[in-house]
Each structure stands twice: as structure tokens, then as C-alpha cells.
Amino acid sequence: MNFLSDTTAPAHPDILAALADANVGYAPSYGNDALTAELTERLGGIFETEVDLVLTTSGTASNALALSVLCPPHGMILCHDEAHIHRDERGAPEFFTGGGKLLPLGGEHAKVAPEHLERALAQWPQDFVHAPPPRALSISNLNESGCTYSPSELRALTRQAKSNSMGVHFDGARFANALVSSGENASTMSWRSGADILCLGATKNGALGAEAILLFGETRALLPELQARQKRSGHMGPKARYIAAQMLAWLKDDLWLDLAQSANTAAGNVAGILRNVGATIIHPVDGNEVFAQLDEELAERLRAAGVGFYQWPDGSARFVASWSTSNDDLRALEKVASG
């Protein structure tokens, strides 16, 4: 009963099988292979626009690389105070930007509140030489409290950002979970809602390690800059075909959406189980994450039975379901929870 993180789950068999299929003969290295080209084409179709991309094996790397082409060293990145880039990446954006500043913003359920964004933009102008100007807005969707921004919520924020000449980054480590939760399509949940760059993650949703940084529209002109930084940071994988192969298999026949749907459904069940035993679910369960306020007795019982969950800094308990969370897992949790 491991609900610690979706990174503890194994890879989906189809994705593993794709590695074997890709393991034939010689292939150009560093992203010049046929599978990477095919993937670029495929994602263009899914996102209904031409895209440029680079691949990595780490969501932290993807986020930091994306932000480093949007924000200069003397600029600022606005994000929610709960954002993964602020809380859980050991200062990766600061490192990759060469010392850019992150300004944490407030808002319920880890969603940036438009009025908080507005206040920050008023306090930190674009043309004051003494302070870093806001140059990028970063939004996680699915976000760090397991909630989905709707397209109109996204647009309310990105419109503010764009009218301040800022770039917009979407952290999509759990993008598929947000997609199936919202019922929207990929383009609506990305560039049509203002994203200039989307970090699309497969690692938490069935891959061994596969992440794509997608550039949309005019931001595609930043591809050479992005590749230079990808290389320089050790993220231009010599045998990139194996990353592309994973992601192609993940996208094939909507596997990515099916896996996300499974995880979301399982999370809903986890929430139900916890609610039934008196826990308070503190954020809407839109995706595959559940944040619960447990009483100490319940928490102890779960721990004693080996149920894995994560103690969140605010005192709540985070349970993450994954594509591989089984009905057995859920039944076992229910049994332990109900004591």
C-alpha cells in the first residue's frame, strides 16, 4: 500500500516493451534520431499546433530548463508558494537561470489567486533597475494540492502575465491527470490558455523516465537557446531514442489518458475511504493526489500497517495514487483505515 508518490510506481509494460522495439541497430545520438522526430510530429498533432521540443529524464530539469529561457538572471519568476519549483527542486530554477528570483504567491488550494498576482505585479514593476522584474509566470496543472485549473482560470492569470511582457510556463508533471479531470483537450489546457512552454511529464504516469519540454508559437524561436542549456546542464541524453520511445508508447492509443484516469479514479477512492473514517479532505481531489487531515490515532494505525504516505509541511497527509494502484491496494487501505 504505497501512496508515497507516483514516482514509486513501476513503469507500464507497454512502455517497457517500446524500449525493446527501439533497441535495434544504430541511431543518431543527442536527439537527432527518428523516434524523436516522430514524437515531435505526434505531439504537434495532439496539441493541434506545430511544436518544438527537447527531451529529458527529469521533471525538475525540464522545469528549470524551461524557466531559464524565459527569465534572465536579473529577472523574477512568479509562482504559488506551494509550487514544486519553489519547494521541492533544491533551487533548480535559481541555478539554471543563473540566480533568478522566485516570488511565492498566495491563493487557496495551491492555485495562484489573480489578486495576488496583480498585487505582485504592482509592487514589482518591469522598469525599476533596483529590483528584479517579473519575467515569467509558472503554473502547475495538476497543481501541488492535486487541483486542476480550468481554462478560464488559466486565462485570467496568463492574460495578466502577458500584458506585463512575461513568459508563461506550465509545469505539467501531472498534465494528463489535469486533462482527464477537466475533460478538456491538450491544446485548450496549454497554449490556447496562454502557455508558452509546457513541461509534459510521463515519469509519474507510467514511464521509466521521460519528460518533454514543448515550445509553442513564438517561443519556438528559443529552441537553440534551450538546446544549448540542455547540453550544458547534462540533459541532452546521448541515447535519446530511449526517451522518445517511452513517450511514443505512452501517447499511443491514449494510453497516457487511460493511465491518468486510473490514477484519478483510485485517488477518488482513497479520498472516500479516508472520509469514511473521519478524515478531512482539505483540497478538492481533481487528480491523483489526496490531502487529508488525519487524527493522530488514524495516522499511527496506517503507519503501523505499512501504508506509505507523505507528511506535508502544513501538517496534512498526502496520498498519491498512480496508474498501478490496484483494487487490492484500495481494499487493503480500507481495511487498515477502518481499524
Add this chain to the structure above:
Amino acid sequence: MNFLSDTTAPAHPDILAALADANVGYAPSYGNDALTAELTERLGGIFETEVDLVLTTSGTASNALALSVLCPPHGMILCHDEAHIHRDERGAPEFFTGGGKLLPLGGEHAKVAPEHLERALAQWPQDFVHAPPPRALSISNLNESGCTYSPSELRALTRQAKSNSMGVHFDGARFANALVSSGENASTMSWRSGADILCLGATKNGALGAEAILLFGETRALLPELQARQKRSGHMGPKARYIAAQMLAWLKDDLWLDLAQSANTAAGNVAGILRNVGATIIHPVDGNEVFAQLDEELAERLRAAGVGFYQWPDGSARFVASWSTSNDDLRALEKVASG
């Protein structure tokens, strides 16, 4: 009637005269001159402990250099949300630390509140590889709202920092103003209250450009690291004797305290004048800065008469008095203010 900043004031004549005295013959460059040695000795006496120091001509540089020897690239600096290092140095600490993170904390009147510090330390532990650990606490005294921390306030904060293995930096751009305001001596307001490094500024208090970074106690072992960074950042002045000369004159016969006293007294008078015409003074006027909420009509009248003040991001008006603020300046302000 210039109350924009103490950086708009001229230098005190005694300090200018000291440059001429120092301008005789050859002197070793880069801080190896006799005046720098004499200054080190003198400051040791004033602070009642042996100190090591390096000199710069900029408070921003001093703060950033000091922080760069306390906080690694993957660490975090805690400071007040209003701190100059966070708001007004264009990301200098992030640059000098190689991408360290600043975490802004709350508290009334720009003083870090102990409970805010405690909460931050609870949320950001020392041993979590995924997040930057707090490595340095930075406290401005006089602070950015013109308030003085008392020794016991300082100790309450630095004790927390030290029990978390953090270094402690005091931003003393207006240290002399805090000294005369508190009536405490230099040692009590620095290392005896927990400072490992003090950035002692003379530029805002009568010098042309002279700042000292003072290392206390065990932190003195960081001198070579500090010098390497001073050189590398272009702050090891080739003709350092002229910085040392300024600071020696500034300290001589308590000139620094007299100048600070003048500025503080003038600020008290500015506050009185503004209060008399109905303005609200929003922070205690401990030093040489006054923050007033002006009605629009008063603000407009002052501006029209050429009174220089600074619009603060929170909507208030900041008036800064300096050693050179004259009774004529005050009378002229009073006349304009009373309409």
C-alpha cells in the same frame, strides 16, 4: 528640500579632507595599505573584539559578498519581506551566492517576527535534500521601515538561527542610526547579539562611498573566501587607501555617531511636521526615515513645491533625513506642508 534618500546628500567635509591627507606618496594596493590596517585596528577597539574586514564602495556589494560566504548555492537566506536585499538589490544575493534562494518573512514594521522565523524553520528543514535548507538569517538594523531592533529582539532571532546552524548577517547600511537610537554600544548591537558578519555602511551617513564587511569570532576564518569573492566580483579596490581614509575620518571623535544623531533628530522633526498637517506616521521613527500616509492633496502640494520623497510600494511616502538636512530644509518643508 531633498528627502529622497541619504544617498543624495553630499559627503561631510572632514571625510573629504581625509582623502587629501591620504593622497601622499605610494601605497600598497588592494587593501594592503597602512590605512586599512589602522582601520581594522580601530574597528576592533570600537567593537571590543578582534575583527577581520574587507572594504567596498557599495552596500549592495557588501551585503551580497557577506551572504555569499554564509550561504551555499543550494541554501537559503531568510530575511524580512521588506528587506533591501530582497527588494532593492536586483537579485545581488542570488547572483553572489550562485543561485541561493531568499525566503521573505513577515512581521510588523519590517521586523522579522520570531514566530514567522520559527514557522519557516519548521517548514524548511536542514536535512531535506529536495529543498534548500536555511543557511543564513539576514537582519537590517536600522531596518527598511526605519525601526531599530533592540538587543533582546535581535537575540530572540539569532538564537533561533544559531540553533539551526545558520549564519547571521546584519545589514548595517544605517547601523550608526540604530546605535544612537538605541543608546547601545557597537558590540551589543552586533556580535554580542548574534551577528557573525556586519555590513557597516558609511556611504549613507557622510562618506563618498565606504563600506566595511566585518567578520566576528569564528567567522573570521572565512576571510580568504571573502577576499576571493571580493576580488572576483570587482570589489577589491585597487586604491583601497581612499576607502579606509574615509572610514577612519568617519569614526574619528565619534563623527559617525554625531552625523547619525543629526539625521535622526531631523527625521523626528520631519515626522512632527507631517503629523501636524494630518499625515499618519505608519512606523516608529527610530532613525532617519519617516514613512507617512499622505492625503493626495498634501502629497501633490509637496511635489509641486519640489519636496523630494519616495513613493513606497505600499502606498506610503518615505522621507529620509541625512546628516546634511538643515534647519532651513526643515523650515521650508514646514512652510510648504502647512500650505
Add this chain to the structure above:
Amino acid sequence: MNFLSDTTAPAHPDILAALADANVGYAPSYGNDALTAELTERLGGIFETEVDLVLTTSGTASNALALSVLCPPHGMILCHDEAHIHRDERGAPEFFTGGGKLLPLGGEHAKVAPEHLERALAQWPQDFVHAPPPRALSISNLNESGCTYSPSELRALTRQAKSNSMGVHFDGARFANALVSSGENASTMSWRSGADILCLGATKNGALGAEAILLFGETRALLPELQARQKRSGHMGPKARYIAAQMLAWLKDDLWLDLAQSANTAAGNVAGILRNVGATIIHPVDGNEVFAQLDEELAERLRAAGVGFYQWPDGSARFVASWSTSNDDLRALEKVASG
């Protein structure tokens, strides 16, 4: 007939199979899994000493991370002018160290010549505040001209480095090729010859993407610093078990040495084929790389027939054999070469 690079080769079937074996159930993420622990143990045995390690998927990342814990931002890394870290990593060491300097040294066949190292150490002292002191020596073995340093050659260099308080980094992207070429064992070719850190690469020798940074002796104390930087640079893989699994399979039953032996033998054959048609082999062929001076007619004939090789900056042609270079490949090359 692809001799462009060993990074164009597929993965060995045993290594692919190990991924499937590892793909069972939940596993702690970020390197806390059982396979990583097993690998640490295994490598300790092979290197005949306790080691600490972190895993990445990129040799560039491994080198840069290793160097970043040996060299401060204001220090210098000495390496050969042909070193991969200097020529082919887009400034990764400069990035990871926060602006450290690389000083390129001379020497035949891409081997640092002891007298060049000595001269550099004389010109760049440890205690001159105005210049970056040499803090790390980096040696590639197998090196960039395909040559192996012998243990005594290594010791002559590392002894100089250590008597100057420098750390020693070995770039072992093709370490296995150097091992089988020299007939020495792993400990002799690493820490017993002065390496503090070895970047051990499997990617070019049969893996999909697997690299280990090994810390020896006192350098093991730098593990937390290394992990902080690994995280911060996006190289702490969330599903690290798949990297460890590859490397365990690679080491099993000396597979790594067998694969390296195959590649070395194939390279020897390539060299023979080219020599037979009049090409000059310009460096000893100790490992799996051949550098040949081709006349234009021969180069053209090879290119026309689709033989992949790399034009080196010095005008020579580089042919790289890999574990998967087959006898058919060699016969086909011979046929084309002999016209």
C-alpha cells in the same frame, strides 16, 4: 557501418532485460531503492574499497557534478586541451561550479604531460588572491585520443596535484576500455592511482543511459554536497532503480569487461583495415577509438558508401567501435576501404 560514436549503438540485451526484472512493484524513489544499495555494495567489491555514489544518465552531468564538489567558483580545473569537459560539454563544468575556470594543458596523444602540469602549477599559485588557484585535476582514461594512461603515468600526475592540495577527478566514460586495454584492475586504475572521484560510464558500453559518480576515501565526506547538487541540477532521477538495474546487469559476470574487450578488438581491426589502405593512424589504438589521417579520395569513398565517422577538429577522422560492432561491419568496411 556506423563508427560515429559508441553512443549510436543499441543497448546490450542483458541490460534491457534487467529493466524488466526491476519493473516489479513499488520502490523508493530518488536513489533510496534496494538496487542502488546493492550496486553500491557491488562496486565497493569491484573497487576493493568502500565507495559512495550517485547515479545519473549522462556523462556530461557526471563530470560536471563531480568537478563541482572539488572546485569552488573561484578555483580552476586543469585538464588536457583535448578533454571532453573542455571541448564537448558546452561549458558544463563552468556552469556546475558556478563559474570555475578550465585551464587546458598540452601533451602528446591527449595525455597531460607532467611538465605541462608542473609549469601550470608554477604559474598559477594556490595563494594569489588575484587568480583562480588550481583546485582540481581532471584526467580522462580512456582518453579523448583513445589512449590509456598507465598506473605510473597516472601517479606521476596525481602526485603533483595532491602536493598542491588539489582534488583529482577521473573521467571514466570509457573506463572499461582502459581497464581491459591495460590489464590492470579497477582499484589500480582509480583510487590507488590517485583518483578522488571516478565518473564510471556504462552508456557508451552497452547501457541505455547509466553513469555512476564514485567517491573514494576522504572524498566520501562530500556525498551530501554532491547529492544537493545532483538534486538541484535535475539529475536525481525519480525512478533511480532503472539506472541501478542497468549498471548491475552491466557489471554481472564481467559483462562490462567483455563488451569493452569486443569494442577494443573491433577498433584494432578497424585500424588494421585503414592502415592497409594507406591511412596513417595518428594515436596508439589502446581502446575502442581510431584516429586516422585519410587521403581525400579514401574519405570520399567511405562517405559515399555510408560509412559513418567523425571529422575531428585537427583534420583527422575518428572511428569508434562499440560492443555491437560486428564482423559483418568490419568486412563491409574493409570492402569499401579497399575500393
Add this chain to the structure above:
Amino acid sequence: MNFLSDTTAPAHPDILAALADANVGYAPSYGNDALTAELTERLGGIFETEVDLVLTTSGTASNALALSVLCPPHGMILCHDEAHIHRDERGAPEFFTGGGKLLPLGGEHAKVAPEHLERALAQWPQDFVHAPPPRALSISNLNESGCTYSPSELRALTRQAKSNSMGVHFDGARFANALVSSGENASTMSWRSGADILCLGATKNGALGAEAILLFGETRALLPELQARQKRSGHMGPKARYIAAQMLAWLKDDLWLDLAQSANTAAGNVAGILRNVGATIIHPVDGNEVFAQLDEELAERLRAAGVGFYQWPDGSARFVASWSTSNDDLRALEKVASG
């Protein structure tokens, strides 16, 4: 008899006097003062073109700031192996560029040889993602061996740079010495010979601490970027009027050229004195620096008599004359030298 460096000399009285003249009343801070505006105008006249500028108090800072707007973190700066930016600034360019690489080039008398530049450009192409492309060429004039590049020598180099889309930086720490040595005017020795940015130094030629970074032509568009970096690095002096005042006095009535002429003449005399006692002068004495090969007996005699000179890494002795080197100094040197 101090010939250690021109940084050990005092300031010229006229420049000191200008500080007193500037020390009247309030002035806008951070470079928005009237003197800085006047200086910009004045330099535009002297250089026969509109310029933009920022002021600092350090040549190291000026060089590093200038290079940081020409070279991205993943780019490369080409300079002579003897360049001050490479040898004597503790990695400042690497720091300010965020990890850019310096590639040292050869050439007699510390002048970059065109064929060395050509070879470097051939080996390090603009469009190879795996290596930092050359983005800036840095030329010191007067250079580190005390030699002056002629306009045609400058053009031969800058033409190569520009045809590779590189920016061109001139380190003019001793620009005035090169001017009077060459008899050329300021525009011919800067932008007309290909400089995009000139770091014009007064500190070594009579000022207390005053350096200007001059932007020419299209490079003027980089002013906001340069100012952001100036602020961020602590080099936007709060009381910039005192730097501008120094430089205005320095330029007035050709004082800068007179001082440089004095220093150059004195250096010529030093060279004559040393030659007369059998020393070999190893570089042309174009400016105010003399490099001599001394026999040990002579060196010892000079040292014993308190003659200050600097032991250069190549074994020679460097003697630097300054504006304040007097005939008494020269006579005393002659007396000691002739034994």
C-alpha cells in the same frame, strides 16, 4: 622608488580638487546626476560619436560587466593567454557571464596573433551545440606586456571577430597610454577599429577610482541589460557623482593624455637605465610598463635598496611608471642600478 604598479600611485591634485567641487548640495543617486550626464556628453565629443556609459570604481568590474552583455553563459570569450581578464581577475568574467569560458590565445608580446585567432575560430564553430561558440573577442590596449596595437593590427583581429558574429571588447585600463604612444585619436583606437565596448580606465592614470564602460553604435541598445547587471553586481554606485567628477577632471584640458605621456616617458627612461646596466628588455616599451630580464645580482641589489617591482610569472621583472614617477625616482633608480 615604487615601480610595482600604477595602482600604488596617488591621485592627481586636480582630480582630488574636483571631488570638493562636486561636494555641494544634493544630487540624484545611482548615476542620474548632472555630472554623469555631462561626462557622457564630453566623452561623446572626444570619441566623435554618441556613447552610452556606466561608471564603476574597478577595472575588473568594468571588464566583467562589459563581457557579460556580449557573451551568454554558454558562450566563449577569446583573449590572449596573458590577458588581465584571464590571469588577474580571479575568474571575474566567468562569474559575471554566469559560467562563460575564456579561451587563451597565443601571440608575441601579449598581442593576439591573427593566425591564432583564425585557428581558434576554425576549431570552435558557431553552430556546434556541444561546445561553447566564440561570442566575444577581448583585446587589451595598452596590453599586458606594455605594447600598443596599431589601428591596422586591431582591425585585422576585429574583422575576423565580426565576420563570426562576435562582439568586441577593448580593455582600456591603460587606454590613454596607448593613445599617446600611437599618436592616434580616441575614435581611431576604439570604435573605428572595431570596438563595440571600451572599458576606459582612469584609476591607473591619476584618479582615485574611476572607470567608464563605453557602448558604441548598435551596442548602445544593451544599456538596460548592462545597468541591470551593474546594479546586481553592486557596481551602481549610490553617489556616482564622485566618479563622474573624477573623470571629468581627468579629461579636462587633456590632463589624461599629459599624465599618460609622463608615465610613458618615465617608462622609457626606466628601460634605458636597465639596459645600461645589462638587463634585457623583452617587450617593446610602448607605454608605461617595462619588462626586463635581470641577472640575479642586479635584481638583488634593487630589492635591497627598496626598489619596488613585480616578479612576472615568466621570470621577468615588471617595472611600471605612473604619472607621479619623478625625476628623483629615476635618478635614484639609476644610482642603485649602476651599483
